[in-house]
Amino acid sequence: RPRVLSGIQPTSDSFHFGNYLGATRQWVDLQRDHQPFFFIADQHAITVEQDPKVLRERTLRAAAQLVAMGIDPERSAIFLQSHVPAHAQLGWVLSCLTGFGEARRMTQFKDKSLKQGEGAASVGLFTYPILQAADILLYRPHYVPVGEDQRQHLELTRDLAQRFNSRYKKTFRLPEPYILKATAKIADLQDPTSKMSKSGSATSGIIFLLDDPKVTAKKIRSAVTDSGTDIRYDPEEKPGISNLLSIYSALTGDTVASLEEQYAGRMYGDLKKDLADVVVDFVTPFRERTLELLEDQAYLMQVLARGAAAAGAIAEATLRDVYQRVGFVAPP
Numbered sequence: 001r002p003r004v005l006s007g008i009q010p011t012s013d014s015f016h017f018g019n020y021l022g023a024t025r026q027w028v029d030l031q032r033d034h035q036p037f038f039f040i041a042d043q044h045a046i047t048v049e050q051d052p053k054v055l056r057e058r059t060l061r062a063a064a065q066l067v068a069m070g071i072d073p074e075r076s077a078i079f080l081q082s083h084v085p086a087h088a089q090l091g092w093v094l095s096c097l098t099g100f101g102e103a104r105r106m107t108q109f110k111d112k113s114l115k116q117g118e119g120a121a122s123v124g125l126f127t128y129p130i131l132q133a134a135d136i137l138l139y140r141p142h143y144v145p146v147g148e149d150q151r152q153h154l155e156l157t158r159d160l161a162q163r164f165n166s167r168y169k170k171t172f173r174l175p176e177p178y179i180l181k182a183t184a185k186i187a188d189l190q191d192p193t194s195k196m197s198k199s200g201s202a203t204s205g206i207i208f209l210l211d212d213p214k215v216t217a218k219k220i221r222s223a224v225t226d227s228g229t230d231i232r233y234d235p236e237e238k239p240g241i242s243n244l245l246s247i248y249s250a251l252t253g254d255t256v257a258s259l260e261e262q263y264a265g266r267m268y269g270d271l272k273k274d275l276a277d278v279v280v281d282f283v284t285p286f287r288e289r290t291l292e293l294l295e296d297q298a299y300l301m302q303v304l305a306r307g308a309a310a311a312g313a314i315a316e317a318t319l320r321d322v323y324q325r326v327g328f329v330a331p332p
């Protein structure tokens with residue numbers, strides 16, 4: 001079975017609908033007929049300053065959310081990046097293959113470092129995509145299910161894999177990004193020309209999976225819509241309505257065309273009210289399940305331990321090949 005791998009950062013108390021529709025929902029689907037590896041990128045999280053206590057809590061919340069949304073620990077390896085040291089170890093080797101200019105071209109670094117002010121960004125934030133390449137290449141996956149914002153990192157990953165393979169010996173598989181067009185970039189509800197993002201936007205524009213469902217319904221009802229009155233999918237002219245239609249369609253399975261038909265001649269408010277109901281029906285049981293899982297930390301730790309053991313075995317074998325190929329003497 002083809003392998004899939006992906007990761008998510010534990011940088012907020014809750015995942016949001018961008019994470020879910022753009023990425024983790026595909027994880028749930030792909031786990032069935034693939035060999036799945038999913039991890040929580042705690043080492044990526046510290047590229048910006050984190051409160052240690054909060055990071056620990058958010059990491060466990062992330063694990064609970066993955067299980068609650070349907071990642072099955074019996075099928076999938078769910079693990080923490082920091083539990084598999086080979087990620088950082090391969091990261092070093094790959095950083096020695098990466099050009100400075102090549103790293104500097106990564107647009108996420110540009111965006112995030114600008115936000116922090118000139119010179120305040122860490123070297124870790126700069127080298128972050130190289131660690132991400134290591135995360136991926138260690139497992140030789142066929143597919144990496146992510147949102148559109150990760151495409152450039154996947155390209156770097158493929159470039160580094162190719163470079164290593166041609167400089168030494170074929171070692172890595174060139175992974176394919178798995179990006180679903182319809183949900184690749186879920187927009188902020190208050191600023192529908194930007195992506196929904198835990199670091200970027202004001203929280204009023206972000207639908208968090210673990211928000212109180214009442215708050216969620218209110219956020220959707222106050223989403224920014226466009227001028228005009230017709231309910232039509234047109235991302236250029238009507239980014240707000242189009243985003244709501246995308247979310248609606250993704251959650252119900254109704255096509256966007258059938259939604260347009262259903263709402264022909266009706267008001268924006270009708271669409272928002274119905275979408276709020278759809279979203280609330282989805283998040284209510286999800287939230288209960290997550291909170292339940294968080295009560296049982298022993299179980300979560302057991303899931304993570306099993307995941308790290310399965311992932312670690314594969315990662316270490318790849319790292320051994322790499323160390324041998326670059327010319328490191330094997331330990332006695």
Ligand code: TYM
Binds near residue numbers: 022
């Ligand atoms: P992160 O934690 O920012 O986001 C997790 C996943 O959610 C997707 N995503 C979105 N998709 C659609 N619309 C949005 N508004 C939206 N916001 C976020 C992201 O594309 C991502 O797939 N660098 C990664 C984590 C990572 C990783 C990896 C991913 C580390 N190592 C190896 C894949 C493979 C990140 O920061 O994702």
